[in-house]
Amino acid sequence: MPVGLSVVFVLVTVVPFPIPGYAAMVPMLALASVFFWAIHRPGLLPPVVVFAIGLVQDILTGALVGSGTVVLLLVYGVVVSQRIFFRDKSFPVVWLGFTMVALGAGALNWLFASAFAGQVIPSGAALFQVLVTIAIYPSLAWILHRVHRLLPQRA
Amino acid sequence: MEFSGTRIIARFAMPLRGRGQRFVLGSLVIVGFGFMLLGNSGAVFVERMQVAVADVATPILETIVHPVAAVDRGIANIREIFAMRSENTRLRQEVVRLRAWRGAAHKLAAENITFRGMLGYQGPPRHSFITARVIADGRGPFVKSVLVNAGARQGAAKGQAVIASGSLVGRVTVAGARSARVLLLTDLNSRIPVIVEESRTRAILVGDNSPWPALRYLPEAAVVKPGQRIVTSGHGGILPPGLPVGRVVAASGGGFRVQPLVNLDRLEYLQIVEFAPVPAPQAAAGKAGDGPR
Numbered sequence A: 001m002p003v004g005l006s007v008v009f010v011l012v013t014v015v016p017f018p019i020p021g022y023a024a025m026v027p028m029l030a031l032a033s034v035f036f037w038a039i040h041r042p043g044l045l046p047p048v049v050v051f052a053i054g055l056v057q058d059i060l061t062g063a064l065v066g067s068g069t070v071v072l073l074l075v076y077g078v079v080v081s082q083r084i085f086f087r088d089k090s091f092p093v094v095w096l097g098f099t100m101v102a103l104g105a106g107a108l109n110w111l112f113a114s115a116f117a118g119q120v121i122p123s124g125a126a127l128f129q130v131l132v133t134i135a136i137y138p139s140l141a142w143i144l145h146r147v148h149r150l151l152p153q154r155a
Numbered sequence B: 001m002e003f004s005g006t007r008i009i010a011r012f013a014m015p016l017r018g019r020g021q022r023f024v025l026g027s028l029v030i031v032g033f034g035f036m037l038l039g040n041s042g043a044v045f046v047e048r049m050q051v052a053v054a055d056v057a058t059p060i061l062e063t064i065v066h067p068v069a070a071v072d073r074g075i076a077n078i079r080e081i082f083a084m085r086s087e088n089t090r091l092r093q094e095v096v097r098l099r100a101w102r103g104a105a106h107k108l109a110a111e112n113i114t115f116r117g118m119l120g121y122q123g124p125p126r127h128s129f130i131t132a133r134v135i136a137d138g139r140g141p142f143v144k145s146v147l148v149n150a151g152a153r154q155g156a157a158k159g160q161a162v163i164a165s166g167s168l169v170g171r172v173t174v175a176g177a178r179s180a181r182v183l184l185l186t187d188l189n190s191r192i193p194v195i196v197e198e199s200r201t202r203a204i205l206v207g208d209n210s211p212w213p214a215l216r217y218l219p220e221a222a223v224v225k226p227g228q229r230i231v232t233s234g235h236g237g238i239l240p241p242g243l244p245v246g247r248v249v250a251a252s253g254g255g256f257r258v259q260p261l262v263n264l265d266r267l268e269y270l271q272i273v274e275f276a277p278v279p280a281p282q283a284a285a286g287k288a289g290d291g292p293r
Helices: A002-014 A030-041 A047-061 A066-079 A083-087 A090-117 A123-148 B003-011 B016-039 B044-119
Strands: B126-138 B145-148 B160-165 B167-175 B181-182 B192-194 B200-208 B215-216 B229-232 B244-250 B254-261 B269-274
Touching: A002 A030, A002 A123, A030 A047, A030 A066, A030 A083, A030 A090, A030 A123, A047 A066, A047 B044, A047 B126, A066 A083, A066 A090, A066 B016, A083 A090, A090 B016, B016 B126, B044 B126, B044 B145, B044 B167, B145 B215, B145 B269, B167 B254, B167 B269, B181 B200, B192 B244
Parallel strands: B167 B244
Antiparallel strands: B126 B145, B126 B269, B145 B181, B160 B167, B160 B269, B167 B181, B192 B200, B192 B229, B200 B215, B215 B254, B229 B244, B244 B254
16 A cells, blocks of 8 residues: 555656646655655565665656665665654654655755766755645645555554 | 663564665665666666666556646636637737738748749758657656657657657657657756857757756857747757757846747647758768768
């Protein structure tokens, strides 16, 4: 289920909604999904799957293959190591955690893109994308929580 | 204190599995970095993987795109109904203007035929087009490219020009069996040889991820004015010459930028131009004359 949802999120991210500027502000849904499941059900979202999701996302968005993948894996690693801290915290604390993780992920994305382009890419659009992602996280988390409760309680 | 103690215990309570996972995670991060380095240096393996994934995803994306497009069309219809009156007035004015142009065009066409007959002019080679639909959109903060549902099977190949409503939008960078990636002319990696239509001044259109690519490498004495039309030059033999690209605008920090004729935010159907590239000078050496260089 977490895997399926994450894949759906990736697809939603790349579908060309004909809204002006949509593509520039489309939130990093896969990031939010990985963050959520890494806290609540890391067992159902093993690293190999995170890797695959990242690769598919990189390829469909036309990003440098591997850049988004590494970012997702690092996010996954950081969150899984801190999941015990996040698990029983109130939502605002988790959201604050997500904010930090999303900012870090955005910065890494920007760093990779700039390093491989050999020039400093203006970071305004990237920052905007991160802010949209942070803003949309509560509603995503609400949906994911619903799904989480439907899943059988194990690991 | 006790709380943090239990937390530490909990952390060590799932030891082996955790360590194994950490090893897997670390290896995957390294593999990801490897892909980045390989892909950046244009390794065939990475390109094959890109093609394979895109080809598999194409039918899925095609099915998703349809309902989305239908909803969009519905919204557009409603908007049109409200805008009909003003639209009508505008169109009437345009008809009046275009009538004058039609007269001029007829006259010029007749003149042109006569001149061509006098000169024995061959005319540009005819191109054929492959129409494809945009099925995935990668216009994020770092890349400006789209995925279309036509590939090698339909005749698409790397390097071909891609147009929408007759104007250049980019070119094909990766072509799979049934999908192709189109690098838009606004992308950081896009370089397109162009000329100013009026003055035939050569330049390179350099994308930098902003909505208006920059006009670079102009000759020193070049006189470029805002509003002039920019078309592809065909230099390099990859893109067909004479495809309209955009209009010159003065950039805020000096220099010139080009506003594309097509709204790159709303790309739905694109046409891939099948163009037989001009043979390299060596291959054409047998021919008489010294063509434009």
